[in-house]
Amino acid sequence: MHAAKIYTVPQQLPLQAAPILKWAGGKTQLLPILEQNFPEALLSGQVDTYIEPFVGGAALFFHLASHYDIKKAYLFDINPELILLYNTLKLHPDALIRHLDSIEKQFLPLDDSKRRDFFEAVRNHYNTTRQENSETAHPLRAAQTIFLNRTCFNGLFRVNSRGGFNVPFGRYTNPRILFEDKLRAASAALQIADIRLADFSLVGDIANRNTFIYYDPPYRPISQTAQFTAYSKEAFDDKEQRRLSTLYRAIHARGASQLLSNSDPTNYINDPFFDVLYEGFSILRVDASRRINSKATSRGVVREILIKNYA
């Protein structure tokens, strides 16, 4: 008879880093499909630098930082609040946690109508103290971004034409505002990251054959009602999609591994927009469910596209 094998289980597994914000177009649900399409250069350890130029909620960065041996990451976005938050989380996690603790202690004991007043007061302070394009670490402001994101309607981050946060209060029975373990795991992951308020074209200064780049730009709207493009004041239109494809081709020539996702215009009509822009690269169509949509009834499974410049 064989002796029973004894497996030891670590008492406390470290929490894996995951997105801190709910973000339109967040890629947590698509992670398994993205992972099936990672480049061989990443799996074999040739890649030492990861670049995510449309970082948003950073789902893929946090996943890679927890599971792969990435030495350096560059994270860009043109949304200053997002960059301010990640810089704060990287450099001042304790101060951020203290502010969130204080906000949670003030907010949770309130009744529904007082919670709404509290939310509106925070949003008002947030909008009136906003400094144009300031991405420098700021623990109170970063805490307010998290608070607004967790208590606003649908967890959106949406700004008006003047750049003010304009999402109304959302009623949640018991929203969690402070989640310390998750913040600490994200902060640890961000230590390898260079986080910048920058346009995606900055990738051109960094990419080489040891980099893996994941582009997740604002999706090209596939129908009028499916539009969600208000991450920032600037629109991401077809001209921007073309500018991105030009960069993709230039960087391909430098030997970097590139993966890009977008909506699939052929969901509804025969519109080969991306097939033309990315001709010559590997274009895959995958099923994905969308969570943020203006009409609840149109949430469902739709095809998205992945474009790889490797086999």
Ligand SMILES: C[S@@+](CC[C@H](N)C(=O)[O-])C[C@H]1O[C@@H](n2cnc3c(N)ncnc32)[C@H](O)[C@@H]1O
């Ligand atoms: C689809 S979201 C990215 C979602 C992200 N992958 C996640 O998992 O949450 C697109 C992001 O691109 C940013 N963005 C829009 N235009 C940009 C530009 N020109 N350069 C860099 N980032 C931009 C938006 O602010 C938004 O955060």
